[in-house]
Amino acid sequence: MPEPTLDITGWTCPAPLRETPRIVMGHGGGGALSAELVEQIFAPAFGGDILAQLGDSAALTLGGLRLAFSTDSYVVRPLFFPGGSIGDLAVNGTVNDLAMSGARAAYLSCGFILEEGIDMPVLARVAEAMGAAARAARVEVATGDTKVVEAGHGDGIYLNTAGIGLIPAGVDLRPQRVVPGDVVIVSGDIGVHGVAIMSVREGLEFGVEIESDCAALGGLVETMLAVTPDLHALRDPTRGGLAAALNEIAAASGTGIALQERAVPIPPTVGNACAILGLDPMYVANEGKLIAFVPRAHADAVLDAMRAHPLGAGAAIIGEAVEAHPGMVVAHTSLGGTRVVDLPVGEQLPRIC
Amino acid sequence: MPEPTLDITGWTCPAPLRETPRIVMGHGGGGALSAELVEQIFAPAFGGDILAQLGDSAALTLGGLRLAFSTDSYVVRPLFFPGGSIGDLAVNGTVNDLAMSGARAAYLSCGFILEEGIDMPVLARVAEAMGAAARAARVEVATGDTKVVEAGHGDGIYLNTAGIGLIPAGVDLRPQRVVPGDVVIVSGDIGVHGVAIMSVREGLEFGVEIESDCAALGGLVETMLAVTPDLHALRDPTRGGLAAALNEIAAASGTGIALQERAVPIPPTVGNACAILGLDPMYVANEGKLIAFVPRAHADAVLDAMRAHPLGAGAAIIGEAVEAHPGMVVAHTSLGGTRVVDLPVGEQLPRIC
Numbered sequence: 218m219p220e221p222t223l224d225i226t227g228w229t230c231p232a233p234l235r236e237t238p239r240i241v242m243g244h245g246g247g248g249a250l251s252a253e254l255v256e257q258i259f260a261p262a263f264g265g266d267i268l269a270q271l272g273d274s275a276a277l278t279l280g281g282l283r284l285a286f287s288t289d290s291y292v293v294r295p296l297f298f299p300g301g302s303i304g305d306l307a308v309n310g311t312v313n314d315l316a317m318s319g320a321r322a323a324y325l326s327c328g329f330i331l332e333e334g335i336d337m338p339v340l341a342r343v344a345e346a347m348g349a350a351a352r353a354a355r356v357e358v359a360t361g362d363t364k365v366v367e368a369g370h371g372d373g374i375y376l377n378t379a380g381i382g383l384i385p386a387g388v389d390l391r392p393q394r395v396v397p398g399d400v401v402i403v404s405g406d407i408g409v410h411g412v413a414i415m416s417v418r419e420g421l422e423f424g425v426e427i428e429s430d431c432a433a434l435g436g437l438v439e440t441m442l443a444v445t446p447d448l449h450a451l452r453d454p455t456r457g458g459l460a461a462a463l464n465e466i467a468a469a470s471g472t473g474i475a476l477q478e479r480a481v482p483i484p485p486t487v488g489n490a491c492a493i494l495g496l497d498p499m500y501v502a503n504e505g506k507l508i509a510f511v512p513r514a515h516a517d518a519v520l521d522a523m524r525a526h527p528l529g530a531g532a533a534i535i536g537e538a539v540e541a542h543p544g545m546v547v548a549h550t551s552l553g554g555t556r557v558v559d560l561p562v563g564e565q566l567p568r569i570c
Numbered sequence: 571m572p573e574p575t576l577d578i579t580g581w582t583c584p585a586p587l588r589e590t591p592r593i594v595m596g597h598g599g600g601g602a603l604s605a606e607l608v609e610q611i612f613a614p615a616f617g618g619d620i621l622a623q624l625g626d627s628a629a630l631t632l633g634g635l636r637l638a639f640s641t642d643s644y645v646v647r648p649l650f651f652p653g654g655s656i657g658d659l660a661v662n663g664t665v666n667d668l669a670m671s672g673a674r675a676a677y678l679s680c681g682f683i684l685e686e687g688i689d690m691p692v693l694a695r696v697a698e699a700m701g702a703a704a705r706a707a708r709v710e711v712a713t714g715d716t717k718v719v720e721a722g723h724g725d726g727i728y729l730n731t732a733g734i735g736l737i738p739a740g741v742d743l744r745p746q747r748v749v750p751g752d753v754v755i756v757s758g759d760i761g762v763h764g765v766a767i768m769s770v771r772e773g774l775e776f777g778v779e780i781e782s783d784c785a786a787l788g789g790l791v792e793t794m795l796a797v798t799p800d801l802h803a804l805r806d807p808t809r810g811g812l813a814a815a816l817n818e819i820a821a822a823s824g825t826g827i828a829l830q831e832r833a834v835p836i837p838p839t840v841g842n843a844c845a846i847l848g849l850d851p852m853y854v855a856n857e858g859k860l861i862a863f864v865p866r867a868h869a870d871a872v873l874d875a876m877r878a879h880p881l882g883a884g885a886a887i888i889g890e891a892v893e894a895h896p897g898m899v900v901a902h903t904s905l906g907g908t909r910v911v912d913l914p915v916g917e918q919l920p921r922i923c
């Protein structure tokens with residue numbers, strides 16, 4: 218039987234984004250609306266060079282050193298959820314953004330925006346979670362700031378962290394280095410963080426409690442780079458999930474990405490929860506997983522090293538970069554068909570991180 | 571006539587801070603309540619070393635380089651005010667925190683927390699103001715992030731910036747280096763930013779419009795360091811005003827600070843506005859001014875260099891570090907008396923930056 222071919226005749230990129238006159242929740246979702254904000258508002262204001270870097274960690278040169286520099290704000294609701302808290306997210310999220318440049322996070326800043334009236338023990342628990350997460354990731358919280366806004370102008374605690382770290386010599390991880398033939402590896406089960414948040418937020422019961430996979434990936438990345446510094450690109454599939462991360466890399470590299478849908482590790486609890494809720498696990502946020510684009514010659518060795526690391530035990534090859542359908546992610550389904558995996562417009566579930 | 575002496579018999583430090591069970595506006599004011607948060611919540615959670623650095627820029631070592639690293643969140647209301655906007659503040663505030671370590675800001679991160687429903691042109695104006703301020707300060711916005719929260723959980727736009735810059739060789743600016751005999755110089759009129767915010771927020775008319783002094787001080791600091799790298803400490807007197815900045819340095823250095831009250835430059839518009847509102851200009855926030863602790867031998871040359879710079883034209887010597895009353899700031903009044911200038915508990919006016 219011939220391999221089914223993908224008919225993309227007449228397919229176009231998602232419709233030109235609506236010029237929304239006001240900010241909507243989707244502008245914070247890490248999808249097409251977020252990209253629109255960068256293109257239409259931030260890039261013109263800050264200068265064009267910045268476009269490619271916004272939303273990711275930036276690789277900089279300062280005093281002859283190569284540094285990674287990244288920031289994220291955290292507005293997750295609720296503040297505490299199975300497997301973590303806003304404090305864990307704020308440390309691990311920024312540590313992971315730096316790790317995606319190959320950098321071991323060295324220092325974090327933290328900025329608190331507190332809502333008047335929150336209980337001091339709540340703040341203390343968040344700070345303790347940050348401290349514990351920082352020690353686990355071996356990063357130092359070096360500087361901070363606290364602002365307070367009136368009751369009704371916040372939601373308990375908003376957090377921002379920025380981080381800096383050194384990029385090791387010989388490491389050059391960026392989507393533009395991805396070439397056809399690169400193997401796509403995911404470090405483990407996807408969709409876990411988003412479903413964990415949703416289950417507690419919506420009071421849903423799925424028989425078993427689903428815990429967020431929130432974790433710091435610096436050690437896993439070091440393990441991978443010890444196999445070869447010549448990885449091409451890494452990405453943590455947070456807001457917008459695996460689909461957004463793959464689409465961003467396809468767009469930036471100009472290659473196509475062919476995904477073997479049945480190879481994507483989706484735990485039954487996540488699959489069942491998503492089925493009930495009408496969600497696609499490919500679009501659900503993660504916070505302790507990464508995807509790697511690895512030259513084929515190194516793929517098996519990198520996969521073995523990942524599987525030997527506690528945070529990569531469930532690592533799997535899920536596809537490859539291809540010359541066909543440049544800029545587009547195409548999933549080969551378990552039924553033998555194909556489908557285009559689009560960049561999401563917003564986020565299925567806001568305030569996930 | 572003998573010099574009036576200061577009778578501090580029976581004077582004690584501000585009463586041990588109330589153990590407030592909830593966050594109040596004053597916890598974000600940069601005064602004693604902010605210090606309490608750091609001591610009681612953040613320092614124990616993050617580790618003791620961080621205590622002295624929180625609330626200021628941190629001097630770090632990374633890959634053999636000496637870096638300054640700082641962050642601030644901005645929640646000023648309204649977003650636009652005479653002389654500036656939240657975008658100007660977000661750039662200049664962090665650039666200035668770095669400058670207080672002697673570092674020229676090189677890169678900024680920016681994190682937006684947007685409230686659902688704000689008009690896109692408002693966001694665009696803020697982003698444009700940030701871009702223009704960054705170009706003026708010769709700093710690059712290198713990485714960013716956007717989150718959106720539901721209407722009623724924000725106040726239009728909250729902003730965070732973090733910044734990094736190189737500390738030049740031979741420069742070591744910190745409060746601990748202040749010694750008795752150091753001359754205290756302020757770079758110009760105080761109280762302007764706070765009164766500008768207040769006038770627009772409260773719809774007050776003082777006959778003339780008072781514009782914020784919001785500006786980036788990196789160039790002024792370079793000019794000062796060109797006279798001598800051996801400045802002892804710099805501080806930008808933002809939240810809590812001149813009083814908070816001087817108290818922090820007195821406490822950290824263990825020296826006393828003797829202030830000549832009549833030498834403190836307070837423009838008549840600020841003085842009049844404060845008189846009407848019952849405020850003390852010493853406690854009103856600034857965002858384009860600095861105070862410098864300079865060895866006596868260099869004081870005149872540094873003062874001359876400051877006055878030759880547009881942002882230091884109104885520079886003045888306002889006092890000195892002394893052996894008497896260690897850790898305490900004492901003002902010698904124009905009537906020949908003395909008074910203790912306390913660390914404020916909170917901030918006279920919240921959400922000033």
